[in-house]
Each structure stands twice: as C-alpha cells, then as structure tokens.
Amino acid sequence: MAVFDKIQNIMDKTIAPVASKVADSKMLDALMGGMMCTLPMTLGVSVIAILINFPIPGFSDWVVSSGLMATGNSILTVTMNMMGIYISFFIGLRWGKVCGLSGYTGGIVSGAVFLAFMPQQSFEDIPMASFINTSYMGSNGIFVAILLGLIVPKVTAILMSKLEIKLPDMVPPMVADSLSPMFAAIVLFTAVWFAKWGLSFTPWGNLFDMINTLIGTPVTMVGASPLAYIIVCSLQSIFWFFGVHPNVMLNFYAPVIMACSAANTEAIIAGEALPYGAWAVVALGTAIGGQANALGISISLLFTKSERFKAIRGIALVPSLFNISEPLMFGLPVVLNPTYFIPFVLNIPVCAIVVQALYALGLGAAFNPTIQLPWVLPQPVIAFMQGGIGCLVISVAVLAVSVLMYTPFTLMADRQALREEQAALEESAA
Numbered sequence: 001m002a003v004f005d006k007i008q009n010i011m012d013k014t015i016a017p018v019a020s021k022v023a024d025s026k027m028l029d030a031l032m033g034g035m036m037c038t039l040p041m042t043l044g045v046s047v048i049a050i051l052i053n054f055p056i057p058g059f060s061d062w063v064v065s066s067g068l069m070a071t072g073n074s075i076l077t078v079t080m081n082m083m084g085i086y087i088s089f090f091i092g093l094r095w096g097k098v099c100g101l102s103g104y105t106g107g108i109v110s111g112a113v114f115l116a117f118m119p120q121q122s123f124e125d126i127p128m129a130s131f132i133n134t135s136y137m138g139s140n141g142i143f144v145a146i147l148l149g150l151i152v153p154k155v156t157a158i159l160m161s162k163l164e165i166k167l168p169d170m171v172p173p174m175v176a177d178s179l180s181p182m183f184a185a186i187v188l189f190t191a192v193w194f195a196k197w198g199l200s201f202t203p204w205g206n207l208f209d210m211i212n213t214l215i216g217t218p219v220t221m222v223g224a225s226p227l228a229y230i231i232v233c234s235l236q237s238i239f240w241f242f243g244v245h246p247n248v249m250l251n252f253y254a255p256v257i258m259a260c261s262a263a264n265t266e267a268i269i270a271g272e273a274l275p276y277g278a279w280a281v282v283a284l285g286t287a288i289g290g291q292a293n294a295l296g297i298s299i300s301l302l303f304t305k306s307e308r309f310k311a312i313r314g315i316a317l318v319p320s321l322f323n324i325s326e327p328l329m330f331g332l333p334v335v336l337n338p339t340y341f342i343p344f345v346l347n348i349p350v351c352a353i354v355v356q357a358l359y360a361l362g363l364g365a366a367f368n369p370t371i372q373l374p375w376v377l378p379q380p381v382i383a384f385m386q387g388g389i390g391c392l393v394i395s396v397a398v399l400a401v402s403v404l405m406y407t408p409f410t411l412m413a414d415r416q417a418l419r420e421e422q423a424a425l426e427e428s429a430a
Contacts, residue, residue: 025151026098033252034091034149038083042372045079048072049370050385065234073269076370079264081134081288083258084141088114091149099157105181106153109188113152114145116192117207136208139263143216157220159184167354215260223256226282230352237345239290243335246291264369274367278356284391285348285355285398288379290325292347295379296402297340298328300410306417309410323375339413343405350405351398358397363390 052063052072063069090110096106118137120130135141163183196207204210222228232253236246260276267274274280289295298320301313317326334340358364367387384396 027095030095030098031091031146031150032254033094034087035258037090037094038086039372041079041086043374045076046370046372049080049368049372053368053371074099076265076269077134080138080370080372081262081269083262084137085114087142087258088145088149091146095150095320096153096156099153101153101157101160101181109156109181110149110152112143113192114139114148117144117148117190117196118160119206119208135266138266139259140208140216142210142262143219143255144211146258147211156181156184156188159187164388179227200320220256220259223253223275224260224279226278226352226356229279230284230285230349233286233291233348234345237348240291241335241341241344261369263385268368268370270285272340272376274369277364277367278359280369281359281367281387281391281394282355284364284379284383284387284394285351286393287323288399288402289320290323290328290345293351293398293402294328294334295320295360296327296347296399296406297332297334297410299399299403300407303411304405304414304417305416306421308417308421309414310390323379324376332341337413339409340406343409347402347405351401354397354401355394358394363393368391 007413046263049072052069054060063072066365089107092110093107096110099106101180106112118132118141120132122130136144158183199206199210202210204213223232232249236249239249240246260279263278264280265275285293289298298313298317301309301317304310304313310327312331319325319327329335332340334344355364364387367390369386371386373385374383380392380395383391387394
C-alpha cells in the first residue's frame with residue numbers, strides 16, 4: 001500500500017494538475033465537441049454502409065445489379081469521405097463561440113477558408129468548370145480542417161475587435177450579426193488569397209500538401225501503428241486506475257483517430273485494402289465494457305460469494321454490457337485498488353497480442369470502417385456489424401482472455417471480503 005500511496009502522491013502533484021487543465025481546456029472541448037457534432041451524419045449513413053455491404057451473396061448481387069451499390073457509395077463519398085469540411089465547420093462553430101463570435105460566424109468562416117485553400121483543377125475538354133479532389137476533404141484534409149477550425153475563428157475575433165462596426169440600435173440583431181464581421185472577413189479572405197498564391201510557389205504547392213507533409217504524415221506514421229494505439233490505451237488504463245479519466249489522453253489522440261478512420265473509409269469505398277486495418281482492428285480489443293475491457297471484471301464477479309461483491313455485480317454488470325464502466329470503477333472499486341493494478345494495466349497489451357495473432361490468421365479482414373454504430377451498443381455486436389463473424393470471434397476471444405485475467409484477482413478479493421463479513425458476523429453475535 002505504501003508504494004501505491006507514493007505513486008498516488010506523485011500523480012497528484014504532476015499528472016493531476018495537467019489533467020485538470022486539459023479537462024478544463026475550452027479549445028480541446030471545442031475540438032472534441034466539433035468532432036462529436038458529425039455523429040448524426042456518420043451514424044445515419046452507416047445504415048447505407050451496412051446494407052450495401054451485407055454479406056449475403058444473393059442480396060449483395062442484387063444491390064450491385066440494381067444500382068443501389070453505386071448510389072450508396074455516392075452518398076458515402078459526400079458524407080464520410082468529406083469529413084474535413086464538416087469538421088472545419090463544427091470545430092470553428094464551437095471554438096468561435098468561445099472566442100466571442102456570434103451565431104454561425106465561426107463555422108462559416110472556418111468552412112469557407114478550408115474550401116478557399118483547397119487546390120482546384122480544370123480540364124480543357126470541360127470549359128468553365130473547376131474540380132476539387134475529394135481526398136483533400138477526407139483523410140488528406142483532416143489535419144488542415146482541425147487547424148483552420150481552431151485558428152480562423154480566433155483570427156476573426158481579433159480582427160473584429162480591431163475593426164468593429166458601430167451600428168445603430170434600430171438595426172435588427174440578425175442584420176447586425178451578419179454585418180459586424182464584414183470588414184474582418186474582407187481582411188481575412190484577402191490574406192487567404194495572398195497566402196494561397198504564395199504557397200503555389202513552394203515545393204508543396206498548396207496548404208494541404210504542406211500541412212500533411214510537415215505535420216499530418218509524421219503524426220500519422222507515429223500514431224497510426226498498432227503499437228502506438230496500444231501505448232495510448234495502456235496509458236489511459238494507468239490514468240484511469242489512479243482516478244484520472246481516460247478522455248484526457250483521448251483528446252490528444254483524436255486527430256489521429258479521425259485521419260486514420262477517414263483513410264480507411266476512402267480505401268474501402270474505392271475497393272482498396274485498408275491502409276490502417278491492423279490499427280483499426282486492435283480497437284476491438286481495448287474497450288469491451290469500458291477501459292481495459294472492464295466487462296471482464298463484471299463477468300468475473302459472477303463467480304464471487306461475498307454479499308459485498310454480489311451487490312456490486314448487480315449494479316455494475318448491465319452498465320458494463322453497454323460500455324459504461326463508472327459504476328464498476330468506483331463501486332468495486334477498481335480505482336486505487338491494489339488488487340486490480342496488475343491485470344488492469346496489463347490487460348490491453350495482452351489482449352492486443354491476441355487480436356494481432358487472430359488478425360494475422362485472417363480474422364478481421366472483412367472489417368468495414370464505414371459502419372459507425374453508437375458506442376453504447378455491446379462491443380461484440382459492434383464487432384459483428386463492422387466485420388462479420390471474424391471480428392465477432394476476435395471480440396469474444398478478447399473478452400474470454402479478459403475474464404481469465406481478472407477472475408483470479410477478483411476471487412482473491414472476494415475471499416478477503418468473505419473473511420471480513422464472517423468476522424463482522426462473529427463480532428455482532430458475541
């Protein structure tokens with residue numbers, strides 16, 4: 001216990017203050033909130049992705065021959081393949097409100113600047129027409145969308161404070177909100193015009209290729225490997241054990257998740273191999289029932305005999321099925337409980353090895369990143385819908401390994417609880 005007390009003191013002095021500042025960061029809140037705003041769209045079109053990829057031979061042939069496959073893919077192209085434009089708008093909207101911009105100003109200027117910087121192409125045989133490479137709106141535009149969504153509203157707010165227009169009180173608020181950023185927008189888009197022109201003389205040619213070369217590609221190369229994902233999730237487990245919510249780490253890793261998911265989505269729509277397939281499948285073995293596959297702990301409680309643990313499993317098992325682990329983490333508790341430190345921290349590395357071994361055998365090859373489902377669905381259900389029987393087998397295998405890892409430690413704690421309950425009964429009877 002003394003060791004854990006020392007670790008806890010170190011965490012309280014070093015990690016906790018940083019985590020508190022991160023959790024209270026309005027910028028990160030706008031970043032995550034903006035990404036979350038795209039969920040209605042991604043969840044909505046996931047039904048189309050499921051139907052056009054439904055693994056029934058006769059049905060899938062009919063979907064192709066009827067033209068529904070082509071129509072469905074066209075919808076996925078302008079939704080999930082163009083996440084950049086939606087992300088830039090929603091992050092700009094959320095961050096703009098923090099910066100003091102009214103209405104939709106932050107979202108509009110961020111989305112417009114995102115499109116303004118986008119390189120366009122023209123073809124001689126199609127006069128008076130310009131074309132945009134949609135990859136710049138997808139995986140090649142995620143980092144640009146995030147940066148512009150955070151930079152443009154702030155710049156707009158600064159310009160508005162310097163170039164403020166005083167309008168009479170009789171002007172309706174809706175009209176005033178539209179006119180007040182006018183001069184700021186003129187300066188902003190003039191600067192974008194010259195910046196885009198200047199970038200055309202650089203080796204990259206445009207903002208998107210520059211950001212991806214200098215920032216996006218290095219970050220993705222480091223963060224998109226299965227090992228990097230395992231390290232991030234393992235750090236989340238350590239933080240969560242000491243009471244620091246794992247979302248602190250997730251906020252920093254979210255841009256990598258978005259970029260890799262967008263690249264996988266583009267690949268599967270184009271009929272190509274997933275560039276980050278192994279990375280994506282590892283996610284099936286990290287959060288079944290919550291961080292560090294906490295459903296394994298809940299299931300291990302089924303083998304307990306003490307009244308205390310029976311009561312806990314009654315309130316923790318059902319939420320864990322739907323990936324809500326807080327009742328378990330603080331009710332058992334797992335947080336700051338030395339009994340669970342070893343299995344909780346080692347669970348993700350061990351399960352990741354299992355996932356990679358099964359993936360190497362061909363399981364999980366049918367994983368479809370275009371199918372997005374609510375996180376509160378049981379993880380095996382999500383695995384089956386996203387990758388069929390292969391991913392379901394991976395999910396069940398990870399759950400079985402987790403139960404085997406947690407059960408000995410749960411039974412050890414249960415025996416201690418039984419002894420305490422027996423001692424309490426003897427004391428009350430005396």
